Amino acid sequence: xxxxxxxxxLGGYALYxxxxxxxxxxxxxxxxxxxxxxxxxxxxxxxxxxxxLSLIGADAPRRSDIIVWSIRLPQAVAAMLAGAGLAVSGxxxxxxxxxxxxxxxxxxxxxxxxxxxxxxxxxxxxMEIPSAEGGAVAVYNPVAVTxxxxxxxxxxxxxxxxxARVRGASPEVMVLTGVALGSLFTAGTMFLxxxxxxxxxxxxxxxxxxxxARATWRDIGLIAAVTLPVSIYFIAQCWNYNAIDAGDETxxxxxxxxxxxxxxxxxxxxxxxxxxxxxxxxxxxxxLVVPHMVRRVIGADHRFLxxxxxxxxxxxxxxxxxxxxxxxxxxxxxxxxxTSFLGVPVFLWLILRGGRH
Amino acid sequence: xxxxxxxxxxxxxxxxxxxIAFDLKPGRILVILGPNGVGKTTLLKCLNAIQKPKAGSVxxxxxxxxxxxxxxxxxxxxxxxxxxxxxxLTVFDAVLMGRKPHMGWRVKDHDxxxxxxxxxxxxxxxxxxxxxxxxxxxxxxxxxxxxAFVQQPRLLLLDEPTxxxxxxxxxxxxxxxxSVVRERxxxxxxxxxxxNTALRFADEFLLLKDGRVLAxxxxxxxxxxxxxxxxxxxxxxxxxxxxxxxxPKPTETPTATRPTILAE
Numbered sequence: 001x002x003x004x005x006x007x008x009x010l011g012g013y014a015l016y017x018x019x020x021x022x023x024x025x026x027x028x029x030x031x032x033x034x035x036x037x038x039x040x041x042x043x044x045x046x047x048x049x050x051x052x053l054s055l056i057g058a059d060a061p062r063r064s065d066i067i068v069w070s071i072r073l074p075q076a077v078a079a080m081l082a083g084a085g086l087a088v089s090g091x092x093x094x095x096x097x098x099x100x101x102x103x104x105x106x107x108x109x110x111x112x113x114x115x116x117x118x119x120x121x122x123x124x125x126x127m128e129i130p131s132a133e134g135g136a137v138a139v140y141n142p143v144a145v146t147x148x149x150x151x152x153x154x155x156x157x158x159x160x161x162x163x164a165r166v167r168g169a170s171p172e173v174m175v176l177t178g179v180a181l182g183s184l185f186t187a188g189t190m191f192l193x194x195x196x197x198x199x200x201x202x203x204x205x206x207x208x209x210x211x212x213a214r215a216t217w218r219d220i221g222l223i224a225a226v227t228l229p230v231s232i233y234f235i236a237q238c239w240n241y242n243a244i245d246a247g248d249e250t251x252x253x254x255x256x257x258x259x260x261x262x263x264x265x266x267x268x269x270x271x272x273x274x275x276x277x278x279x280x281x282x283x284x285x286x287x288l289v290v291p292h293m294v295r296r297v298i299g300a301d302h303r304f305l306x307x308x309x310x311x312x313x314x315x316x317x318x319x320x321x322x323x324x325x326x327x328x329x330x331x332x333x334x335x336x337x338x339t340s341f342l343g344v345p346v347f348l349w350l351i352l353r354g355g356r357h
Numbered sequence: 358x359x360x361x362x363x364x365x366x367x368x369x370x371x372x373x374x375x376x377i378a379f380d381l382k383p384g385r386i387l388v389i390l391g392p393n394g395v396g397k398t399t400l401l402k403c404l405n406a407i408q409k410p411k412a413g414s415v416x417x418x419x420x421x422x423x424x425x426x427x428x429x430x431x432x433x434x435x436x437x438x439x440x441x442x443x444x445x446l447t448v449f450d451a452v453l454m455g456r457k458p459h460m461g462w463r464v465k466d467h468d469x470x471x472x473x474x475x476x477x478x479x480x481x482x483x484x485x486x487x488x489x490x491x492x493x494x495x496x497x498x499x500x501x502x503x504x505a506f507v508q509q510p511r512l513l514l515l516d517e518p519t520x521x522x523x524x525x526x527x528x529x530x531x532x533x534x535x536s537v538v539r540e541r542x543x544x545x546x547x548x549x550x551x552x553n554t555a556l557r558f559a560d561e562f563l564l565l566k567d568g569r570v571l572a573x574x575x576x577x578x579x580x581x582x583x584x585x586x587x588x589x590x591x592x593x594x595x596x597x598x599x600x601x602x603x604x605p606k607p608t609e610t611p612t613a614t615r616p617t618i619l620a621e
Contacts, residue, residue, distance in 0.1 A: 009449070098442075239454065246444065249436070250436070253434070253505075
């Protein structure tokens with residue numbers, strides 16, 4: 001009788017696991033139509049047939065080839081990479097910081113990046129002459145701004161890591177340090193903005209609008225070079241994150257080096273965020289909301305939560321990016337405006353609906 | 358065979374534990390008793406290096422546990438913390454986590470079978486696909502113990518394992534613990550507040566007082582005098598239906614005033 005109970009146990013569990021795998025498979029499949037739509041829709045529509053032909057390298061009209069490969073595909077790939085990276089970082093952060101508000105933004109990383117960008121606009125970028133074809137976008141020197149934003153976000157991450165090492169890597173220490181640094185960098189940015197002239201100010205504000213259209217193939221390569229290994233690291237740690245969720249001591253009892261995991265994960269997530277926001281600007285809310293949405297559907301088992309956040313983040317940002325191109329067509333909104341507009345109501349709805357846990 | 362030698366532990370220069378030494382044979386249960394804040398939990402954590410003792414060694418089959426890496430240690434020592442947190446994780450997954458020290462990234466059928474069997478044995482089948490954050494405190498405690506069982510340790514450390522369980526569950530769980538420990542020859546160290554339960558299920562006791570071992574021995578040898586010396590309250594020990602029962606005997610009995618309050 002004992003054996004029978006045990007068998008139904010295992011059968012039920014296998015079914016339950018298969019259901020989670022199914023959710024991930026569905027998310028993955030949903031990326032295909034989302035990608036085709038992203039490549040097809042926009043101010044200049046490309047028929048779906050031409051999109052597919054162009055993608056597989058078959059004989060497509062030259063106009064479609066150019067639109068797909070030079071304009072829409074880099075933007076779509078950047079959106080997917082950034083969405084995936086931000087969401088998976090958020091999921092990892094929420095686990096190690098044991099805080100539902102955990103995301104690299106809670107730790108002041110994006111504030112630091114914004115400060116870095118503003119500083120480089122003041123120091124170097126603003127000297128550039130606005131070019132005729134680029135308009136406001138070319139007011140600053142993109143390479144200097146990106147490097148400076150990246151440098152300062154890493155500095156913020158390093159500071160938090162350092163303080164956490166000295167004071168013990170507890171979630172409280174890390175969150176409080178992050179919030180404090182965030183407000184320090186915000187103050188710094190405001191200080192710079194106060195002394196900036198109109199052109200510089202415009203460049204600073206413009207930079208903060210996260211926009212996937214900025215990415216070149218080279219940028220995408222760099223973002224991917226960070227996103228891939230960091231995501232693999234996160235997924236490899238899935239059991240350790242599960243253990244940490246049960247409490248630090250329980251995790252230690254299961255052989256997890258809790259402090260080290262917390263520091264490395266924090267740094268890896270910051271790095272991943274830093275690389276996408278330095279190239280694309282600040283895209284808020286994806287890192288916070290996607291893991292929560294995914295958790296509602298498939299639970300907090302990190303074996304599934306992390307891959308699903310990765311794919312869910314890619315999907316969400318890709319769809320939001322396409323929508324941002326369409327809502328006020330022919331005007332194009334930066335995707336960051338839309339993620340918050342979409343994200344907040346969805347998030348509030350989830351909170352209200354899920355009142356009983 | 359567990360052999361604990363001269364454990365010293367200090368928290369920022371404040372000495373908590375001094376000269377703690379004891380040994381324990383496989384398949385035996387030792388209960389650590391002592392007043393609140395004496396360092397029972399700390400001692401337990403020193404045994405599996407969650408807290409690093411200033412000096413001393415913990416030998417399990419002549420291997421010093423304190424010099425092992427955390428994963429190596431986890432394969433030998435199971436630890437059930439006093440408190441655990443909940444997450445949106447199913448009971449089955451939470452128990453499966455106990456196999457972590459023995460498995461790689463992939464879960465094998467063997468691991469699943471152990472988990473399934475343990476869940477059935479603890480009577481958690483009906484809950485196996487429920488999320489932890491939907492469980493009661495007592496059910497959660499059972500899950501933590503199930504996790505330690507599937508870890509199949511040679512040394513099992515339990516910190517107040519039954520504090521949230523009702524009488525029946527407490528009795529059943531401790532009986533099960535007793536038989537599992539005997540069957541697998543696991544040396545088991547447990548902290549407990551309830552003296553009656555402790556004396557009934559443990560084989561040996563260790564009394565802690567002011568950071569030192571006041572006395573240790575087989576539970577049959579415990580005396581009212583030792584308990585008074587530990588807890589500063591006079592007691593008598595009776596045997597009722599074969600079970601030892603400790604009855605506190607305060608010098609002034611407060612019971613006399615109670616009826617008057619009720620009468621008001």
